Amino acid sequence: MSKKQVLALLKEHQGAYVSGEGISEQLGITRTAIWKAVDALRRDGYTVEAKTGLGYRLTETPDALTEAEIRSFLGTTQVVGRHLLCLQEVDSTNTYAKRIALEGAADGTVVVSDCQTGGRGRMGRSFQSPAGKGVFLSVLLRPDMAPASLISVTALTAVAICDAVEDACGVRPQIKWTNDLVLGGKKLCGILTEMSLEGESGQLQYLVIGAGVNVGQEADDFDSGVREIATSLKIALGREISRPHLAAAMIRSLDQLYNALRSGRQEEYLKTYRRDCVTLGKTVQLIDAAGNREQVAALDVDEQFGLVVRCGDGSMRVVRSGEVSVRGMYGYVE
CATH class of the missing domain: 2.30.30.100 (SH3 type barrels.)
Structure with a gap:
């Protein structure tokens, strides 16, 4: 707990020194506990300077999909993201979300992974998910809704992820029907939604929405089979993009979508989808x-x-x- 508290305090004053005495007084922890927390942060990839008479200063944060980093950008959400599971590696975030759904995981639980060993797309296709290069995220939802009312959720999610990319990166992708996000005519993001129904009643048990955004790949990072049709934010924009910042934007946008789904407010999403759909007119x-x-x-x-x-x-x-x-x-x- 001390590590999270110290990180939050140093982020509050990022770039400036905070004295050990000040940290101790504000957090109610010993100097030894502070030193251990700083050492742990350094092992996690944070650059923390220590100077006698001045204290500690956070100068650089890692591009890591950790709960602390994502929450530093997230702010408050209503449902999606209240529970956040951050993994280093997983077969598939959708598969993991479905597993924990059967164990009773809460509505709005988000699963984020640094990489996937078995990322999946529509129609059984694979989705390349290398470590440190993308945001691979799934959200578990338990709406009290008829399954038939959710038939458009995949397309709605495409609009939500476009909103998130625009919010975090300042550029808005287009949508290739039905749910691929494209930049410069190449695929940036794939979306996969899956639901489980109760056998006899046909009632919805849970819904899983998964999205994988290519963030930091170079062209050579893609297999030859997809290199001609795939892109990343780094390739398209020519600059580095913060993955935790983008992940937080995706969570916020999916929270807004969930609110719209439950209240039946989908008209604006349809209007935006038609505007963004690059397939139309071709x-x-x-x-x-x-x-x-x-x-x-x-x-x-x-x-x-x-x-x-x-x-x-x-x-x-x-x-x-x-x-x-x-x-x-x-x-x-x-």
């Missing part, structure tokens, strides 16, 4: 599970976030997430 390819391709014109997104398309024979239809994937005529988006 001729695209629909690819079904068997690999069959159909060329269509993407016209609109309906109120359930289905893609309204005009087929080659002039007929109109709506395609749903899970039925098909969408690709540009010549690449990932275009």
